[in-house]
Amino acid sequence: MRVFIAGxxxxxxxxxxxxxxxxxxxxxxxxxxxRREWVAExxxxxxxxxxxxxxxxxxxxxxxxxxxxxxxxNFLDYDFIAEFFxxxxxxxxxxxxxxxxxxxxxxxxxxxxxxxxxxxxxNLNLLWAMKDIVPDAHLLKLGTMxxxxxxxxxxxxxxxxxxxxxxxxxxxxxxxxxxxxxxxKVHDSNNTMYACKIWxxxxxxxxxxxxxxxxIDEMGENPDPRxxxxxxxxxxxxxxxxxxxxQAVIDHxxxxxxxxxxxxxxxxxxxxxQCMALTIENPAEKGEYRVxxxxxxxxxxxxxxDMVQGVGAEIGxxxxxxxxxxxxxxxxxHYFNPDRQHLLDxxxxxxxxxxxxxxxxxxxxxxxxxxxxxxxxxxxPQYRWDGTHRRSAQIRKASSLKQTQ
Amino acid sequence: MRVFIAGxxxxxxxxxxxxxxxxxxxxxxxxxxxRREWVAExxxxxxxxxxxxxxxxxxxxxxxxxxxxxxxxNFLDYDFIAEFFxxxxxxxxxxxxxxxxxxxxxxxxxxxxxxxxxxxxxNLNLLWAMKDIVPDAHLLKLGTMxxxxxxxxxxxxxxxxxxxxxxxxxxxxxxxxxxxxxxxKVHDSNNTMYACKIWxxxxxxxxxxxxxxxxIDEMGENPDPRxxxxxxxxxxxxxxxxxxxxQAVIDHxxxxxxxxxxxxxxxxxxxxxQCMALTIENPAEKGEYRVxxxxxxxxxxxxxxDMVQGVGAEIGxxxxxxxxxxxxxxxxxHYFNPDRQHLLDxxxxxxxxxxxxxxxxxxxxxxxxxxxxxxxxxxxPQYRWDGTHRRSAQIRKASSLKQTQ
Numbered sequence: 001m002r003v004f005i006a007g008x009x010x011x012x013x014x015x016x017x018x019x020x021x022x023x024x025x026x027x028x029x030x031x032x033x034x035r036r037e038w039v040a041e042x043x044x045x046x047x048x049x050x051x052x053x054x055x056x057x058x059x060x061x062x063x064x065x066x067x068x069x070x071x072x073x074n075f076l077d078y079d080f081i082a083e084f085f086x087x088x089x090x091x092x093x094x095x096x097x098x099x100x101x102x103x104x105x106x107x108x109x110x111x112x113x114x115x116x117x118x119x120x121x122x123n124l125n126l127l128w129a130m131k132d133i134v135p136d137a138h139l140l141k142l143g144t145m146x147x148x149x150x151x152x153x154x155x156x157x158x159x160x161x162x163x164x165x166x167x168x169x170x171x172x173x174x175x176x177x178x179x180x181x182x183x184x185k186v187h188d189s190n191n192t193m194y195a196c197k198i199w200x201x202x203x204x205x206x207x208x209x210x211x212x213x214x215x216i217d218e219m220g221e222n223p224d225p226r227x228x229x230x231x232x233x234x235x236x237x238x239x240x241x242x243x244x245x246x247q248a249v250i251d252h253x254x255x256x257x258x259x260x261x262x263x264x265x266x267x268x269x270x271x272x273x274q275c276m277a278l279t280i281e282n283p284a285e286k287g288e289y290r291v292x293x294x295x296x297x298x299x300x301x302x303x304x305x306d307m308v309q310g311v312g313a314e315i316g317x318x319x320x321x322x323x324x325x326x327x328x329x330x331x332x333x334h335y336f337n338p339d340r341q342h343l344l345d346x347x348x349x350x351x352x353x354x355x356x357x358x359x360x361x362x363x364x365x366x367x368x369x370x371x372x373x374x375x376x377x378x379x380x381p382q383y384r385w386d387g388t389h390r391r392s393a394q395i396r397k398a399s400s401l402k403q404t405q
Numbered sequence: 406m407r408v409f410i411a412g413x414x415x416x417x418x419x420x421x422x423x424x425x426x427x428x429x430x431x432x433x434x435x436x437x438x439x440r441r442e443w444v445a446e447x448x449x450x451x452x453x454x455x456x457x458x459x460x461x462x463x464x465x466x467x468x469x470x471x472x473x474x475x476x477x478x479n480f481l482d483y484d485f486i487a488e489f490f491x492x493x494x495x496x497x498x499x500x501x502x503x504x505x506x507x508x509x510x511x512x513x514x515x516x517x518x519x520x521x522x523x524x525x526x527x528n529l530n531l532l533w534a535m536k537d538i539v540p541d542a543h544l545l546k547l548g549t550m551x552x553x554x555x556x557x558x559x560x561x562x563x564x565x566x567x568x569x570x571x572x573x574x575x576x577x578x579x580x581x582x583x584x585x586x587x588x589x590k591v592h593d594s595n596n597t598m599y600a601c602k603i604w605x606x607x608x609x610x611x612x613x614x615x616x617x618x619x620x621i622d623e624m625g626e627n628p629d630p631r632x633x634x635x636x637x638x639x640x641x642x643x644x645x646x647x648x649x650x651x652q653a654v655i656d657h658x659x660x661x662x663x664x665x666x667x668x669x670x671x672x673x674x675x676x677x678x679q680c681m682a683l684t685i686e687n688p689a690e691k692g693e694y695r696v697x698x699x700x701x702x703x704x705x706x707x708x709x710x711d712m713v714q715g716v717g718a719e720i721g722x723x724x725x726x727x728x729x730x731x732x733x734x735x736x737x738x739h740y741f742n743p744d745r746q747h748l749l750d751x752x753x754x755x756x757x758x759x760x761x762x763x764x765x766x767x768x769x770x771x772x773x774x775x776x777x778x779x780x781x782x783x784x785x786p787q788y789r790w791d792g793t794h795r796r797s798a799q800i801r802k803a804s805s806l807k808q809t810q
Contacts, residue, residue, distance in 0.1 A: 109483065109530070109533040109537075112529055113526055113529055113530070116525055116526070116596075117525075120521055120522075120525065120592070121518055121521070121522060124514070124517055124518055124585075125518070128514040128517070132514075132792075151574050151576060152572055153567075153569045153570065153572035153573070153574050154569060154570045154572065156569075160569055162567055162569060163568075164558045164559060164561075164565055164567060165558065165559045167558035167559065167740070168557070168558070169556045169557040169558050171579040171581070172579040172580070172581065173579070174576040174579050175595070176577065177595070180596070180599070183592075183595055183596055183599060187521075187525070187588075187592040187595070190580070190582070190588055190591060191521075191585070191588055194582070194588060197734065198734045198790045198791060199792060329602065385603045386603060386604065387604060
């Protein structure tokens with residue numbers, strides 16, 4: 001299938017280009033190359049060295065035996081998308097080309113406005129290009145489990161049948177996002193749902209959990225470093241497990257925000273690839289807007305920190321876990337039970353082994369200790385949801401899960 | 406109270422400046438003056454002649470005995486808002502400064518993008534200016550009943566208590582908007598709800614029905630023409646009753662979209678003013694985000710057309726009603742029963758007399774027949790929700806309500 005990846009230079013995008021190519025799909029994509037700048041703005045860098053577009057493409061050709069049509073361009077530039085679509089005529093479009101960080105979106109007014117403008121208008125441009133040029137193509141749009149927030153009830157996949165004052169209807173499940181980034185994704189979900197309704201587009205909106213991991217098998221046993229994807233650990237782009245493993249390898253305490261009882265859905269990079277490929281290969285119907293919750297399992301943050309600590313102990317890395325005052329506005333304790341049946345129905349086989357994934361990550365990251373050390377100030381959150389900037393203080397050593405259970 | 410009106414040159418804004426001033430409030434406001442351009446883009450004009458900002462301000466001074474601080478500026482320009490807020494220090498902010506038309510938003514990609522950019526970023530700028538400069542001020546943000554769509558159940562005011570799989574929570578009521586304009590308002594509602602949560606702002610989000618009417622009593626019995634507000638009738642900015650009355654006075658058939666069984670909430674201009682003043686005078690608590698459904702009564706479109714026909718007959722104006730093929734994607738027949746208790750609780754007294762309002766409108770508009778005649782091509786919708794442009798065809802003479810009941 002001809003698959004277009006928006007955001008092909010990113011953590012997921014660069015990996016997906018390889019995964020889909022190895023699976024026999026014809027891949028093309030574009031990227032504005034902004035993630036590299038955003039992480040530099042955080043005075044950080046990818047823990048795994050990443051290479052220029054040209055170097056990546058050389059390695060891609062060498063390893064997969066195919067040229068990759070990877071162009072530099074911005075999704076705010078409609079003509080760029082339109083020309084690319086006219087030429088490539090994608091059958092599936094994976095939209096990963098957005099600003100993906102909650103803390104980055106909350107820095108100040110400029111960053112809030114940038115995030116919503118970049119994400120909402122870029123997505124509208126993609127939708128219109130589909131309608132105009134490839135109306136039968138299938139959109140796999142990346143949303144986030146964070147769109148739902150933490151309601152005191154099960155979270156269905158996008159829609160629920162509900163009774164109110166004696167009448168029933170199937171309605172979109174209410175969203176209660178927890179940052180202006182997450183709200184930008186809700187806006188995109190709404191705009192996409194509506195495009196399917198009025199223009200007959202087909203879309204799968206993936207509410208994805210937090211992804212962790214440093215590699216996929218397709219890269220090879222000893223991957224060419226140029227094939228490696230980025231792995232961020234800074235306060236804005238470093239998500240929970242990835243950041244923890246980076247902290248562990250430099251002997252920095254794992255940074256829980258509060259007591260770490262927040263629960264979230266997680267999945268390894270290899271599962272994210274599996275899920276996206278299955279979704280592409282099982283497209284939505286014409287006019288259909290469907291929502292897939294995409295995660296392997298839910299964990300509390302302290303559970304994951306414990307797991308990283310445990311794996312560290314196995315290989316002689318001593319890991320502390322500390323509570324930091326939480327820069328975010330989020331519930332410390334809450335019910336969390338999201339569905340994730342749709343992906344299982346089309347064949348998703350969850351890995352169910354976080355520990356061995358973390359082990360691989362530690363081995364992949366240990367050689368790059370110096371890169372993490374060099375930006376270790378970026379590990380501590382400083383952008384607070386109330387609009388102020390102040391590095392979070394260490395509160396206390398965390399009660400590990402074993403002690404609290 | 407010091408009240409800032411964003412969009413003070415508009416249909417509601419210019420009227421509200423007068424209503425609040427007459428009620429003793431200190432009013433200031435700003436407008437980018439774009440509505441005048443958008444209507445010109447529709448090759449139309451206000452049925453009531455409107456005057457320049459300078460002429461309006463002269464008449465305002467003469468009639469109300471006060472200078473009005475009405476500046477020209479765009480809400481996309483943050484510094485403009487910030488400087489104005491620093492000087493005026495508003496206690497209440499009424500946000501009417503948006504692109505308010507569903508059909509205009511659906512013209513093409515450029516108009517979709519313009520609408521969402523203009524409305525979402527302008528609203529974010531206002532929210533940040535409140536947080537930064539007047540954090541105790543109360544925001545009255547204008548939403549629309551159209552955010553809810555037409556679910557098969559009662560529509561509460563913003564939130565509902567719901568049980569799902571045996572667990573209960575109070576959640577935002579799901580939105581199912583019916584144009585990219587309406588979705589822009591949903592995005593704004595979500596962004597505003599979140600600003601109250603994280604920054605402790607106070608806001609009332611008014612889900613307003615369709616407003617109709619040509620005057621309020623405060624303008625005087627024979628208003629100075631410069632005090633008059635605009636009254637649009639074109640396919641994009643002319644809403645149901647206003648457009649019907651303009652059609653009636655030039656002997657043009659009233660244009661139903663489909664059979665006209667769509668139900669909506671409506672309220673006269675004078676009720677909209679009453680509701681907004683009451684809301685300003687009864688502000689939300691610090692950190693509170695509350696939603697008011699603001700309409701006087703729900704009617705089907707054919708009921709309203711019948712009413713305009715009836716009033717026309719009284720004064721010798723012969724009115725036909727025709728069905729046109731519907732350019733919109735909306736349900737032809739549906740349940741519609743929204744709540745509107747919150748405004749009654751703070752003292753709203755609905756007018757409950759559409760017929761006399763329509764009678765006043767006809768008398769106000771008859772002298773301006775020539776202005777409506779001059780742009781009568783603009784009465785027929787041409788921008789279709791499927792992205793094409795084609796003037797709607799006349800299908801048949803409508804079965805009036807009397808015949809179908």
